[in-house]
Amino acid sequence: MQGMLIRHAEPSDYQPIIAVVNEWWGGRQMADMLPMLFFMHFRPTSFVVENKGKIVGFVIGFVSHTFPEEAYIHFVGVHPEFRKDGVAGALYEKFFAAVAKLGCSIVRCVTAPINKGSIAFHHRMGFTAKDSEKIVDGVPVVEGYDGKGEDRVLFSKILDVERN
Ligand SMILES: CC(C)(COP(=O)(O)OP(=O)(O)OC[C@H]1O[C@@H](n2cnc3c(N)ncnc32)[C@H](O)[C@@H]1OP(=O)(O)O)[C@@H](O)C(=O)NCCC(=O)NCCS
Known part of the structure; x- marks a missing residue:
């Protein structure tokens, strides 16, 4: 992370990020799930990390309209060349601080059971997976959460709001 800059995500970041997103996810087709609207309408709670002017990481999240004390990533x-260097951790800390200031005390996100790196990262960041009857590789998985065959691990983390 040394020498890198964290700033809010801007609409102008959309094209450079969408061009690499499938590649960063190891060839999974993810781009359709990340339309421009996220860069336009969720700027206060979305961030990028730049290294020498190039984006090397990003987080897109928001405060829930249904549950104002909850934030969602x-x-x-x-x-890939900048992993395990604290980039995502720093993005999450920036997000936690931003949503805590907006009154949130819980952060939620979901991930696919196949995404072992994401599961390890979220556990390391203090997230807990919601209990479920279905267990895959030791992790509770909610069957069909995002539609038929689309199982998900439902993560949540309670924020230490007094810290902020
Ligand atoms: C998951 C991802 C965002 C992690 O980014 P990162 O910058 O490498 O994460 P960090 O370096 O900040 O790691 C924070 C902690 O999580 C751990 N961690 C991160 N990735 C891990 C992995 N694949 N396996 C095990 N632990 C991991 C780190 O070791 C670190 O722990 P430490 O503090 O004890 O050293 C990154 O691997 C990625 O972009 N993956 C592809 C996209 C994706 O799957 N995104 C998540 C689902 S939306």
């Missing part, structure tokens, strides 16, 4: 991604 939709996407987090880091350039």
